[in-house]
Amino acid sequence: MTDDPDFAAAKDSFISHLFELRNRIMKASAGILIVFGILMLMPGPGAIYDFLAQPMIAALPPGSKLIATGVITPFLVPMKITLLAAFMVALPWVLYQAWAFVAPGLYAHEKRLVAPLVISTSVLFLFGVAFCYFLVFGQVFKFIYTFAPQSISFAPDIENYLDFVMTMCLAFGLTFEVPVVVIVLVRMGLVSVEKLKSIRPYVIVGAFVIAAIVTPPDVMSQLFLAIPLCLLFELGLLVAPLFVRMTQKPEETA
Template identity: 75%
Template sequence: MSEQTPVEETFISHLIELRNRLVKASIGIVVMCGLLMAWPGPSRIYDIIAQPMINSLPVGSKMIATGVISPFLVPMKVTLMIAFILALPWVLYQAWAFIAPGLYTHEKRLVAPLVISSSLLFAAGVAFCYFFVFGRVFSFISEFSPQSIAVTPDIENYLDFVMSMCLAFGCTFEVPVVVVVLVRMGIVSVAKLKDVRPYVVVGAFVIAAIVTPPDVVSQFSLAIPMWILFELGLLIAPVFVKATQAPPEETV
């Protein structure tokens, strides 16, 4: 039986480490999901998620379930989604722990803030979507609904809508992190990003038009924060670059 070369041993050790980090990240999500199932429970969680829609419906109206197992399956999906969001700092920490051994000290000073800020920004995007956008979007749509139409949303369609919107806003709020990483890696300079600012603004509205419903409220609610967060990234990027520069002794 042939002996493994050092390169093969290193590759296998990396695969084992990656597997262990993925297992730990999955365990974190499962534990958080179990806690949410114990309290407040999937049914209560879905009621909270559905509240913006219920508020826009006529008094006494409810959502409907067209599938046989939808009343059970949909709340479970919502609980898993919330569990992933709450466990996101732990998941990102596992990703950081996997790549940290191969980083210089000055590079680690960049990764840790990025992990924390990515988690906070994603959660902030989801919260912004739930507390600010949903209520206005559903009210806007209900105002244009003809009186001859009885609005009874299906819970599965509502879940798909909520998940896509929360994902869109969560990812959108990562714009400052993307700007910082691009500048820090030397892919593009802050000056160049400032030069293409008009195109970024247009792109923000194009993306908002694609990923949001065809109404002005939701499109502006996504495009304007995206633009503001881009400007925030331009302000923060030079600070991060300066704080994570390699000292003379680490320069190759």
């Protein structure tokens, strides 16, 4: 079997693809590390964490600060935040490497399908994170702090705050991917736009259930997640037919 030329060609092709994948991963990682090094120098991990903590600080009484209960927590937490920020800044470069790896094996109509999805996925995710930081955090933290008894000193731990922020940003970032999910389902023929419209009431209920599970147990944060989820679902229903027409095969168009 090893003398079979087809087998040898397939083996060489597989190995070449592995080398290409390794090179793309290394280039993507190098891009993240370069951005990480730049952020370490300017503005620095402390400034990045201060920016992330600003919504919470603004909701606390004047002069209040977050606390660190671990010995190395003041070092590790800002480093994690800086690495996460470096990944988000380098996300276009990472997605380009992924696109460069798969592009040679795609047909023209498939490239018209993948490229908009890759771009829209990254843009919508960043919009979701920005929406969470600039709008949701300020309202949610103020709402939560109003229920704190006057007899306690409210001083959140920086590591717990980081976990909360990452969970919320991830939830909102994924929520803003709903239009992409709808478009992919319709384009692959797994479900029609009419079928999705018919299950709209179930989608609305599901949005509020997901918001109740993912967000803190307060009405404000649940509404901030559930309402955009419903609106983005409707956006996906509007864009999906147009996207299908733009990415059809030549024979499908004929």
